[in-house]
Ligand SMILES: Nc1ncnc2c1ncn2[C@@H]1O[C@H](COP(=O)(O)OP(=O)(O)O)[C@@H](O)[C@H]1O
């Protein structure tokens with residue numbers, strides 16, 4: 337087994353040995369299901385639009401809770417010294433942890449399968465937006481994860497990591513929203529629109545897969561993983 | 574096996590290590606001795622490729638730490654200071670993880686893990702969370718992870734700190750056993766550790782190398798100096814004005830007072846006549862009453878104190 341896989345496996349195990357993970361998953365599932373179903377049967381629309389649309393807001397809290405301990409704990413316990421003196425390259429360590437957190441997120445999202453099943457049973461949904469929506473959710477989740485992991489790597493304190501990640505994610509989510517775009521100088525509008533996570537999410541979640549959105553997400557993820565590598569390397573400065 | 578040349582490390586304005594050079598030969602157990610803050614941990618972090626030096630070079634088994642860090646790391650087992658471990662994993666899971674990260678082939682993995690469990694006597698705690706282990710067991714898990722890939726070199730940063738006397742003896746015996754096959758650098762700020770386990774000692778203070786040699790060589794270097802313990806009944810200020818005038822006296826210190834006898838520790842230097850004789854005649858001349866003259870060779874401790882204060 338490769339080094340990245342070995343590390344990812346151990347990280348994933350660390351998620352599941354902690355009771356916090358189960359609490360987190362439960363809250364995530366209850367919240368996402370409840371917010372959806374409490375209006376679903378009234379609306380009588382066989383669509384997951386609302387479910388998908390709320391994900392960025394749920395992720396705002398959920399993802400920083402996943403990522404906050406990953407590097408911060410490693411620094412606090414001092415285990416980072418053991419990890420980084422194993423024959424592992426910095427980028428392998430960063431990638432291993434990212435992959436583990438993504439698998440964790442994937443599992444959580446897979447557990448919401450009850451929602452599309454209900455929708456399919458109670459109506460005849462258009463599957464395009466549902467599949468697109470899930471894809472968008474995964475991409476956006478991965479982007480938040482990369483950001484959260486980077487922030488976790490610059491502090492020893494999990495709570496600080498959580499709060500800063502939440503604020504940064506919030507900021508990146510809203511800068512593409514209309515109420516922000518109206519209130520800034522016109523010159524910045526295209527930039528903010530491009531940088532905002534929200535605007536890219538909307539088009540994907542309508543089932544429209546545009547290469548510009550994909551490029552945005554992949555560069556976002558790459559950028560923060562790169563920053564994460566730099567931050568792990570910063571002990572060498 | 575390990576060559577450290579003109580090593581320096583600065584953290585911001587703190588100069589943690591200055592121009593340190595030494596060598597460790599294959600199969601040698603080197604004691605790295607120095608008070609807290611001397612720069613031992615920093616030097617070890619550099620050798621294990623955790624942080625780079627500000628200046629100087631280190632090569633391990635012929636590989637440069639900056640050019641071939643992965644080759645260096647593969648040959649080293651490292652026990653960092655205060656033994657950081659993943660507290661939420663079971664001992665078994667953790668050893669398995671390290672074995673994977675060390676790329677031990679699957680065919681040998683089980684066997685290596687079994688062997689290391691035996692060497693470090695970990696059998697009874699395999700299924701326990703590392704976080705629940707006693708300090709002694711944690712230390713053994715730390716040693717186990719350092720040795721799981723059977724490295725030629727072990728770097729152990731204060732391996733016995735925080736242990737109780739029995740555990741200390743156990744770990745020292747383990748290190749001694751390992752030292753027969755492996756090259757080991759072991760840091761400590763405790764003296765007996767060095768004479769108990771090491772072939773050679775280097776002493777570092779405020780980032781600088783102040784002495785190196787076998788424990789007995791160091792003792793010899795300082796052997797010109799003996800220590801004289803003497804209890805004298807007289808006025809303190811009289812004694813302390815006369816002592817400096819005697820030519821055998823290098824340093825002295827009042828160490829005890831009992832029934833108006835003042836007990837002094839006098840570090841001597843080589844002179845024509847015997848220090849005891851000189852002290853005795855000085856006492857007679859000044860009407861002091863002597864109740865003790867006791868000579869001793871410098872212990873490792875005195876050498877250490879002398880070099881680092
Ligand atoms: N990360 C760091 N940042 C700043 N100063 C440090 C750091 N690590 C160690 N030092 C300083 O470097 C000096 C040497 O420390 P260290 O190598 O830990 O000594 P020792 O292990 O011998 O006790 C000390 O003065 C310490 O305060």
Ligand SMILES: [Mg+2]
Pocket residue numbers: 610613614615654730
């Ligand atoms: Mg130290």
